[in-house]
Amino acid sequence: MKNVVTIAIADDHPVLLAGITALLKTNDRFRILGEADSAEASLELARLTRPDVMIMDLSMPGDVFRTIGQIAASHPDTHILVFTAFCSVESALKALDAGATGFVLKGSPSAELIEAVDTVASGQMFVTRQYASQVMNGLRDRNRRQALQEAIKLNVREKQIIGHLLQARTNKEIAAELHISEKTVKHYMTGLMMKLKARNRVEVVIAARLNQEAQLQLQ
Structure with a gap:
């Protein structure tokens, strides 16, 4: 676990953005570098601040999934944590496939968000407990299908x-x-x-x- 974790936050709901920022600032180990309210602004924020963790909502204006992929490709040291109200396994799998390493539902206990930040900052995956087993099964099934496609077929x-x-x-x-x-x-x-x-x-x-x-x- 890092002594200081730098964080950037992207959410287009001002009240939620303020709440997330206020919550994380109560932890002395977290340092907030900036905020954004769209996919495009998130990409620019990541470029300018290069945070350890980028917390992103999925419902912001713009193609958020594409932006996740761009940030993951351009800034491999920035770990992307999705914090969203999109409560579906499909959304979690799509975000993880795009390059996120964490997925937490809005409405989860505040302690879970803090745990998720620490977990992804250390380079590990974190999935909200409500969907953890389903998401892991989905990832295994996807990898299994990919391996099957890559297996060499002989006549x-x-x-x-x-x-x-x-x-x-x-x-x-x-x-x-x-x-x-x-x-x-x-x-x-x-x-x-x-x-x-x-x-x-x-x-x-x-x-x-x-x-x-x-x-x-x-x-």
């Missing part, structure tokens, strides 16, 4: 050839077993090496095994 013939490679058979033996020419086997081997980013038969076998294990874990 039937390629799988047959790899099966024979696992038995240490030569191209000639594989051709005889599959009733195809040795030239065709070599063609498939070239394709497998390209797909699996392998340089030789041994690396094809190793890569194929790893790819198979990855797909089994996703089932």
